[in-house]
Each structure stands twice: as C-alpha cells, then as structure tokens.
Amino acid sequence: MTMGVSLTRKELFDVPEGVIYLDGNSLGVLPKGAAERAQKTITEEWGAQLIRAWNSAGWMALPQVVGDQIAGLIGAPAGSVATGDTLSIKVYQALAAALTMRPERKVILSDNGNFPSDLYMAEGLIKTLDQGYALRTPAPEEVMDAITEEVAVVMLTQVDYRSGRMHDMAAITKRAHEVGAVMIWDLAHSAGAVPVDIAASGAEFAVGCSYKYLNGGPGAPAFIYVRPDIVDSIAPALSGWLGHDAPFAMELNYRPANATERMRVGTPPILQLAVLQEALKAWEGVDMADLRAASVRLSELFISEVEARCPELTLASPREAALRGSQVSFAFEHGYPAMQALIDHGVIGDFRAPNIMRFGFTPLYLDEADIIAAAEVLEDVMSNQLWKNEKYQTRSRVT
Amino acid sequence: MTMGVSLTRKELFDVPEGVIYLDGNSLGVLPKGAAERAQKTITEEWGAQLIRAWNSAGWMALPQVVGDQIAGLIGAPAGSVATGDTLSIKVYQALAAALTMRPERKVILSDNGNFPSDLYMAEGLIKTLDQGYALRTPAPEEVMDAITEEVAVVMLTQVDYRSGRMHDMAAITKRAHEVGAVMIWDLAHSAGAVPVDIAASGAEFAVGCSYKYLNGGPGAPAFIYVRPDIVDSIAPALSGWLGHDAPFAMELNYRPANATERMRVGTPPILQLAVLQEALKAWEGVDMADLRAASVRLSELFISEVEARCPELTLASPREAALRGSQVSFAFEHGYPAMQALIDHGVIGDFRAPNIMRFGFTPLYLDEADIIAAAEVLEDVMSNQLWKNEKYQTRSRVT
Numbered sequence: 001m002t003m004g005v006s007l008t009r010k011e012l013f014d015v016p017e018g019v020i021y022l023d024g025n026s027l028g029v030l031p032k033g034a035a036e037r038a039q040k041t042i043t044e045e046w047g048a049q050l051i052r053a054w055n056s057a058g059w060m061a062l063p064q065v066v067g068d069q070i071a072g073l074i075g076a077p078a079g080s081v082a083t084g085d086t087l088s089i090k091v092y093q094a095l096a097a098a099l100t101m102r103p104e105r106k107v108i109l110s111d112n113g114n115f116p117s118d119l120y121m122a123e124g125l126i127k128t129l130d131q132g133y134a135l136r137t138p139a140p141e142e143v144m145d146a147i148t149e150e151v152a153v154v155m156l157t158q159v160d161y162r163s164g165r166m167h168d169m170a171a172i173t174k175r176a177h178e179v180g181a182v183m184i185w186d187l188a189h190s191a192g193a194v195p196v197d198i199a200a201s202g203a204e205f206a207v208g209c210s211y212k213y214l215n216g217g218p219g220a221p222a223f224i225y226v227r228p229d230i231v232d233s234i235a236p237a238l239s240g241w242l243g244h245d246a247p248f249a250m251e252l253n254y255r256p257a258n259a260t261e262r263m264r265v266g267t268p269p270i271l272q273l274a275v276l277q278e279a280l281k282a283w284e285g286v287d288m289a290d291l292r293a294a295s296v297r298l299s300e301l302f303i304s305e306v307e308a309r310c311p312e313l314t315l316a317s318p319r320e321a322a323l324r325g326s327q328v329s330f331a332f333e334h335g336y337p338a339m340q341a342l343i344d345h346g347v348i349g350d351f352r353a354p355n356i357m358r359f360g361f362t363p364l365y366l367d368e369a370d371i372i373a374a375a376e377v378l379e380d381v382m383s384n385q386l387w388k389n390e391k392y393q394t395r396s397r398v399t
Numbered sequence: 400m401t402m403g404v405s406l407t408r409k410e411l412f413d414v415p416e417g418v419i420y421l422d423g424n425s426l427g428v429l430p431k432g433a434a435e436r437a438q439k440t441i442t443e444e445w446g447a448q449l450i451r452a453w454n455s456a457g458w459m460a461l462p463q464v465v466g467d468q469i470a471g472l473i474g475a476p477a478g479s480v481a482t483g484d485t486l487s488i489k490v491y492q493a494l495a496a497a498l499t500m501r502p503e504r505k506v507i508l509s510d511n512g513n514f515p516s517d518l519y520m521a522e523g524l525i526k527t528l529d530q531g532y533a534l535r536t537p538a539p540e541e542v543m544d545a546i547t548e549e550v551a552v553v554m555l556t557q558v559d560y561r562s563g564r565m566h567d568m569a570a571i572t573k574r575a576h577e578v579g580a581v582m583i584w585d586l587a588h589s590a591g592a593v594p595v596d597i598a599a600s601g602a603e604f605a606v607g608c609s610y611k612y613l614n615g616g617p618g619a620p621a622f623i624y625v626r627p628d629i630v631d632s633i634a635p636a637l638s639g640w641l642g643h644d645a646p647f648a649m650e651l652n653y654r655p656a657n658a659t660e661r662m663r664v665g666t667p668p669i670l671q672l673a674v675l676q677e678a679l680k681a682w683e684g685v686d687m688a689d690l691r692a693a694s695v696r697l698s699e700l701f702i703s704e705v706e707a708r709c710p711e712l713t714l715a716s717p718r719e720a721a722l723r724g725s726q727v728s729f730a731f732e733h734g735y736p737a738m739q740a741l742i743d744h745g746v747i748g749d750f751r752a753p754n755i756m757r758f759g760f761t762p763l764y765l766d767e768a769d770i771i772a773a774a775e776v777l778e779d780v781m782s783n784q785l786w787k788n789e790k791y792q793t794r795s796r797v798t
Contacts, residue, residue, distance in 0.1 A: 353647065
C-alpha cells in the first residue's frame with residue numbers, strides 16, 4: 001500500500017449523512033448488505049423453510065462458519081473459533097476451563113484497566129466455585145511483574161477500552177507460560193482493529209465480540225478461540241446441548257463435541273449470526289498490516305489536529321502508536337457534556353467515566369478528510385464552550 | 400368462547416402455501432410483522448441512530464420490556480422476568496442460584512424425560528463446583544416420591560419435549576417446598592402452549608425459550624423468572640455488566656442490579672429481541688384458557704383421526720388431555736423416514752430419537768381443517784408405505 005492512500009470501503013457501509021462516526025469501537029456502522037440479509041433469513045429461510053432451515057439453510061453450521069471467518073482476522077486456524085452467546089459468557093467459559101488446567105493454583109491475574117464485565121464474570125465464578133480463588137487487578141503497567149508462579153490464569157484485554165493502551169501480547173503470553181500460567185486474551189478492541197496472531201502468541205484462549213470493529217450489529221454474537229492442541233481436554237463448564245457430540249441423539253449424559261464445537265452452548269442466534277456473516281464480507285481481501293497502517297495514520301492525524309486546536313484536552317492514550325490500539329482518548333473534566341455537544345454537532349464518539357472522551361478509528365469507513373472535519377467540530381465545541389449548554393448535562397443510563 | 404369456534408389468528412402469520420405446520424413446538428412460524436420490524440431496527444435504529452440507539456430507540460430497556468410481555472403469558476408480575484442469552488444459560492443461572500439457597504444439601508433432582516440440555520448444564524455446573532453434588536434423574540412418574548429432604552433443588556421441564564406429558568406444577572412445587580427444596584420450572588414447552596400461573600405455584604425460578612410457541616424466530620432469546628421476594632438475595636453466578644446496578648459507572652466490583660435485572664449478563668441481542676417483541680403482539684387479547692381449550696380440541700381431533708387411519712402408530716403421549724401439553728407424539732419403529740416422507744408431502748412435524756413422531760398444536764395458526772388434512776396425508780404415508788422410499792432414509796444432523 002502506498003502511504004497516504006486510503007483503505008476506505010465506504011461504499012460498503014451506510015453511514016448517515018452529516019455524521020462523522022468515531023464510535024466504531026463501541027458499535028460498528030451498518031454494512032449495506034445487512035438489511036437485505038436479514039430479510040432473506042427471515043422470509044426465505046425462517047418463513048419459507050421453517051424448521052427445515054436448520055439443515056437446508058445451513059443454520060446449524062453457521063456458528064462454526066462465522067467462527068472461521070473471524071479466525072482469519074485473528075490469526076487462528078480454521079475450526080478453532082466458535083461463535084455465540086455474549087462476550088461475558090465466553091469469558092466465563094474460558095476462565096472456568098483455564099482454572100481446571102491449574103488446579104493447585106488459586107490466583108487469577110487481570111488488571112484494573114480491564115473491561116469491568118470481565119472482572120465481574122471472574123468475581124461471579126470465584127464466588128460460585130467457593131474454593132479460595134482470588135482475583136488480582138494491579139495497574140496495567142504492573143501486570144508483567146505480577147505474573148508469578150502463584151498465578152493460575154492471566155486474563156487480560158489486549159486493548160484498554162478506556163485509554164486504548166495496548167498490552168504486548170507476545171511478551172505477556174511468554175511470561176505467563178514461563179511461570180506455568182494459562183493465558184486468556186480478550187480481543188474485544190483488537191479483532192478488526194489491530195493485527196492479531198493468536199496462534200503465534202501461544203495463548204490457550206481468546207474471546208471477543210463482533211459488534212465493534214467487525215460491524216455485526218447491536219448484540220451480535222461473541223467468539224471464543226481455544227488452542228487446538230488443548231481443546232480436546234477441555235470439559236466445558238457451560239455444557240449445553242449444541243456443544244454435545246450428538247445433540248440430536250438426546251443422550252442423558254454430556255459428551256463434548258469435537259474440538260471448539262464443544263464451546264457452543266444453546267440454540268444459536270441465527271438472525272444475528274446471519275447479519276454478522278454478511279458484515280464480515282467487508283473484510284475480504286483486507287490486509288491487516290495495511291489496516292493497521294491506515295489506523296495509525298488516522299489516529300496520529302487526530303491527535304495532532306486536536307492538540308493544535310483544543311488545549312483544554314489532555315491526551316489519555318499512549319502517545320506512541322505502537323502502544324495504542326485503534327482508538328484515541330482525551331481526558332477533560334467536563335467530558336460528558338462535551339461529548340454530548342460534539343455528538344449533537346455531528347461527530348459521534350463516546351464518553352467513559354470518569355472523564356474520558358473516546359474516539360475510535362475504523363479505516364474501512366473513515367478517511368483523513370473525516371478526521372480533519374471531526375477535529376474542526378471538536379474545536380468549535382471546546383473554544384466556544386458549547387458543552388456548557390444546559391441540554392448536554394443530563395446523564396442517561398447509557399453513554 | 401363458543402365451543403368449536405376457532406381461535407386462529409392466521410392472518411397474523413406467514414405460513415407457506417401448501418404447508419400444514421405441526422412443528423410450532425420446535426420453531427414457531429413467521430409473524431407477518433417480523434421482517435418489517437427487523438428492517439426498522441436495522442436501518443432506522445442501528446443504521447441511522449448508531450450508538451445513540453441504546454437510548455433513543457430504547458435498546459437498553461428492551462430485555463425488560465420484552466420480559467414483561469412474557470411475564471403476562473406465564474402468570475408472573477411485571478419486572479420479574481428478564482430476557483436474553485439461551486435457555487441453557489438461564490438454566491445454569493437458576494440452578495447455580497438455587498444451590499446457594501440450600502448449601503447443606505447436595506442433590507439436584509430432575510427426571511430422565513427432561514430435555515437433555517437441562518441435564519447437561521446441571522452436569523457441567525456440578526463438575527465445575529466440584530463439591531459433591533449429585534444429579535438424580537428418576538422416571539417422570541417417580542419424581543414425586545423422589546422429592547425428599549436430601550434434595551436441594553427440583554428442576555423439571557413442565558411439558559416433556561418428547562411425549563408431551565405434563566407435570567403437575569402446583570402439586571410438585573408444593574411437595575418440593577414441604578421438604579425445603581427450591582423449585583425450578585423449565586417452561587420451554589409451556590409458555591404460549593398451556594396456561595401457567597408461575598406466581599401462584601410459588602416456584603422460586605422459571606426459565607424458558609421464545610422460539611417455540613412464542614414465535615420469536617431461530618435463536619430468539621430465553622427468559623428467566625425469579626420470585627420477587629427472593630430476587631434481592633440472589634448473587635448471580637453469571638455476573639455480567641448488564642446485570643450490574645450501574646453498568647456505565649465502570650466500577651471494578653460487581654454490585655447486582657435491582658430485582659430480576661441482575662439476571663441480565665452481557666450485551667443483549669437487539670435484533671432478535673426486536674423481532675420477538677413484534678412476535679409477542681400476536682398474544683394481545685388472547686385468553687390462555689381459550690387457547691388451552693382450542694389446543695385440547697385440536698389435539699383430541701388429531702389423536703382420533705390418526706388412530707382411526709393409521710393402525711401402525713402407537714400413541715406415545717398421555718391419552719388424558721389434562722396430562723398433556725400442546726403436542727401429541729406417536730411411536731413408530733420407522734419414525735424417522737416416515738416423518739421425512741410426511742414433511743415431503745407438506746405436513747411438517749418432527750422426529751425425536753429413538754422412535755417418536757412429534758406433532759405440535761398451535762391454535763394461533765391452526766384450525767380443525769388443518770388437522771384433518773394432516774391426518775389424511777399421514778394416512779397416505781403410512782398405508783402406502785411412502786416412508787420406504789430410499790430418499791427418506793438418510794439421517795441429517797438436525798431432525
């Protein structure tokens with residue numbers, strides 16, 4: 001790729017007129033084919049084929065088919081990624097399995113920058129097990145030193161949802177394995193955002209969601225990767241019938257399905273899977289190194305434009321591109337109303353408590369002109385203190 | 400309702416031309432509004448409002464809004480039913496919570512007619528807990544006597560997926576409570592099929608799915624009911640961020656949300672929930688006693704027609720209507736190819752191993768003429784041994 005040439009495939013997406021969308025790290029935009037695909041699934045498959053569609057329309061295989069598409073984006077071999085459920089459920093599956101691999105150790109190590117739901121799920125599992133497990137959450141930069149021989153499992157989100165800070169996947173996994181710990185990576189802000197080579201990392205598990213950079217739509221299914229050489233020894237905690245070796249034999253006892261299929265649980269959400277499968281077509285032929293280069297270029301441009309225009313804002317992401325995912329955050333005391341004002345003026349980012357204005361960069365549908373235009377609007381909001389308007393002060397449940 | 404007057408609301412559903420669908424107990428038919436609702440959710444909400452739709456389109460509240468719609472169909476008060484995930488996940492949540500309520504007891508009682516996934520999830524939880532729990536699965540008719548003071552939790556599916564046999568919810572719950580056990584009802588084949596008064600039963604938990612009689616579509620979300628007086632003491636095993644009291648405060652520790660909201664886990668499947676919400680409109684104004692009367696009438700008619708026409712088939716459901724849900728099963732040694740032949744001739748039922756031909760009765764879109772027509776086709780399949788055709792012998796993964 002020539003430097004400066006855009007990677008955008010804007011023509012594949014429906015971005016609303018007059019909107020610059022810097023929140024693809026929270027909910028990706030609508031792929032053009034999604035509505036038609038949903039129609040087809042609803043009328044031609046569900047409506048016309050009814051129960052037969054589980055075979056005739058390929059519904060039963062869809063979780064694995066979509067899993068293989070995602071596998072290609074995270075450096076995982078075909079057959080090693082299962083889709084379904086939510087990311088929180090996949091975290092629980094991975095963690096429960098990992099703990100059984102190191103029964104003599106009682107420490108789960110994460111960090112205090114991890115997405116809260118990952119920590120909550122660990123907390124719930126620990127309480128449920130009631131076997132003396134402890135969750136440690138040092139600061140992200142102290143994680144490496146906290147990986148000791150007491151640690152059963154290291155569970156980290158590669159890219160920090162708040163700051164965009166990125167853990168060194170290879171180095172941390174290596175360290176975890178040196179002390180005999182199992183490694184789980186949450187790729188929520190990595191899949192489709194940065195190049196990931198999960199197989200090369202050697203990590204035992206990875207999990208992620210598909211409604212952010214993968215544009216699968218609201219509540220799109222999650223995914224789980226299990227390293228192929230260990231998957232056959234995993235006894236799933238959430239042993240649902242679709243993870244059974246013969247779901248329709250209706251046996252009374254659970255026998256895990258082959259390989260990663262065993263991480264399936266209940267009846268898959270076909271409508272959401274179909275839309276996700278359609279969304280993933282936008283990734284065909286995308287070289288993740290090119291995507292990364294474009295992401296870094298957009299991020300750097302945004303930082304320099306905002307720092308030049310908005311002295312009120314403080315960069316809250318690592319300045320060095322190599323340490324960042326595909327987002328940039330700025331801290332501002334009045335970040336909440338400032339973000340509401342910005343959104344009201346056509347630039348959509350989001351706010352994360354306590355004071356973070358967060359901007360995601362998605363080269364599939366953003367180019368440099370968008371970034372400059374966004375910085376201009378942000379400058380207007382800041383220099384004219386538009387955020388002081390009463391209407392931007394009310395906090396909603398979802399931000 | 401006058402005896403014999405049909406309850407059908409066929410005009411609300413798209414049943415394919417030339418098909419008589421007796422498999423609404425597996426996957427309900429397509430409600431006419433579903434496709435349009437999916438379009439609206441995809442283009443007007445996701446596409447146009449993007450991340451803002453979590454507030455502006457009411458997505459965040461949708462699981463509870465839909466939960467309240469389902470509550471109305473199972474005799475549960477508003478606010479007591481949460482939706483999301485799959486039925487298997489909801490079984491796990493209910494069971495894990497129930498076990499913590501009777502920490503000194505180690506027996507989970509179910510029956511060997513329960514849907515295998517419920518048993519598998521119990522097996523997975525028992526293994527994960529590793530605290531000496533045992534799962535007992537006597538025959539359904541021996542359950543009542545097996546409810547002893549050793550039992551921590553009684554977990555049963557009210558209507559047997561294979562035979563349609565129905566447990567006496569009031570009597571079993573009463574017995575469970577007499578010995579101090581917690582009661583969990585799986586309403587997969589009850590919700591929208593038979594009148595349920597879960598509040599009157601006094602059961603602590605109920606779970607169910609919405610893609611059968613509720614017509615929510617393939618992989619539609621599950622639901623969980625928790626008795627209001629105990630819900631605030633439940634510490635959810637699957638403690639995801641959307642079950643947190645303040646999901647967007649991004650606290651490091653889990654604090655359960657109010658009431659049944661705490662049974663939410665991860666990001667809800669908005670597309671599937673929207674379609675389900677639309678599907679539930681068909682239930683507005685339906686009196687469940689009328690529905691039950693129509694269901695019994697259709698079932699009785701089918702039994703008498705089939706017994707008169709097909710001596711090869713043996714009734715595998717209770718003959719007494721009061722002991723049956725809204726399905727009728729017949730045993731036949733060659734049930735698999737016979738069902739394939741029947742489907743090929745326009746009457747869709749399904750097969751359950753080892754030898755059960757299963758027929759579901761859904762008065763919202765079936766009338767007496769359909770039942771007689773179906774029996775005629777079945778007679779043709781049986782008396783002319785159409786099932787012997789080579790093409791009906793190949794077993795698929797999904798039946």
